[in-house]
Amino acid sequence: MTSFLLDVDTGIDDALALVYLSALPETEFVSVTATPGNVDADQVARNTLAILELCGRPGIEVAIGARAPLHIPLVTTPETHGPQGLGYAELPDPQGSLSEHDAVDLWVAHARARPGELTALITAPLTNFALALRREPALPELLAGVVIMGGSFYHQGNTTPTAEWNTHVDPHAAKEVFAAYRGRAVDKLPVVCSLDTTERIEMHPEHVRLLAEAAGLALPEHVDGDQPEGQRSTADNALIRQLSDALRFYFEFHRHYDQGYLAHVHDYFAAGVAAGTLSVETRLATVDVETESALLMGTTVADFRGLWAQPPNARIVSVNHPDAAFQELISAVGALAVTLG
């Protein structure tokens, strides 16, 4: 069993991460917290509750913490994830309501209550996590491990030429988090899934077709780049239909940026790393984040060679396996879709 503290900014690929983790029988969601990023915090929370309910996981505590980055105004990205954050998917309003607790309080309370038991996964800007580390500096030791989706090292950015989205939204939080990890034991350092390897996790229309097949759908799920933009799925399985509608938007977004009719599903990959179902190799590095320069704001820099003479504070994923990642996604989520009907 993996017991998760999750922080998300749901988001199409965050949604895929939540669906995937819901599909694993050995997942316990201890708390899922919302950081503003792809959409504002209230919309993140609504999307998260709705996705968990769609996946047959009602009643999970979903909470809001920060409503803006630490030092700069919030910028959201409707062009990437749609105005509501889930592309063309239109989920029913969630039955459950938002927790009355503050996200940062929950992280600290849960980590203290179950030392060494909880795995943290953050697929959002690091705002809430930075605040939790301020409140409880022993958080790295209290957690079983931490996986972060963010950063772009020797790879171009997806928000500016050098910066990745999550880090660009709240560069000060990211800088604080990496500073807080300097000098910690190697096995407690965050595993960082940066664009260097998450952009290899390219989801294609064929994967959606295979997913529908694994879900036992009577008719093939036909998604391709020749269809008019905005065309919706007619799949008779709600989970597959909603995922297909979300992904259609994400494919179109990537095509608008000349990357082809495909989608980088960063957060799903980070979820698989956190769940231990996707194997990776990592490299120790000292990471820092630029917060002063207008040109390089949010750029993450990794020192792999000790040139700064600073102790390592991150384990950056250096090798991953996209084919295995999609086989795993299709088989786990296909089986969940069969169960949900």
Ligand code: BDR
């Ligand atoms: C990250 O940015 C967000 O838009 C995605 O959800 C992912 O977490 C990729 O840069």
Ligand code: CA
């Ligand atoms: Ca995200």
